[in-house]
Amino acid sequence: MNRRDFITLFGVGGIASSLPLALAACSSEKSTTTTTTTSKDWQNIGTVAELDKNGQLLNEKSPVGTVLVVGTSKIKNLVAVNPTCTHKGCKVDWKATENKFLCPCHKSAFAADGKVLNGPATEPLATYAVKIEGSGVLVKPV
Numbered sequence: 203m204n205r206r207d208f209i210t211l212f213g214v215g216g217i218a219s220s221l222p223l224a225l226a227a228c229s230s231e232k233s234t235t236t237t238t239t240t241s242k243d244w245q246n247i248g249t250v251a252e253l254d255k256n257g258q259l260l261n262e263k264s265p266v267g268t269v270l271v272v273g274t275s276k277i278k279n280l281v282a283v284n285p286t287c288t289h290k291g292c293k294v295d296w297k298a299t300e301n302k303f304l305c306p307c308h309k310s311a312f313a314a315d316g317k318v319l320n321g322p323a324t325e326p327l328a329t330y331a332v333k334i335e336g337s338g339v340l341v342k343p344v
């Protein structure tokens with residue numbers, strides 16, 4: 203066997219032996235991408251029991267981002283916001299007695315619908331649609 207025959211034989215053999223592996227890699231990649239959901243859908247961020255326990259429910263790792271839901275399952279108007287202050291990014295707190303969100307860093311205040319009541323923040327909090335379904339609390343970007 204000369205050098206040309208050797209390269210031809212093992213070059214073709216190498217391609218032939220790696221082809222099934224390449225095909226398997228391509229086909230397995232397709233099967234893993236079919237069951238994901240988009241973050242624009244309703245997302246379950248916690249349970250009604252958690253919400254009712256403290257009158258608020260914080261989920262910092264939901265598919266739509268950080269969400270703070272305020273209220274209980276007994277009231278109709280639940281509120282859901284991203285509690286990240288639009289001024290410098292501190293987490294705002296819900297003050298139920300004052301019916302507003304307050305930022306502990308520089309004292310910005312936001313209404314229950316996220317609108318700015320007092321600066322220095324100038325942009326409203328991001329809000330979510332929120333509903334209770336079964337024992338779950340669900341939110342969706344608006």
Ligand code: FES
Binds near residue numbers: 289290306309
């Ligand atoms: S970070 Fe909230 S007021 Fe400054």
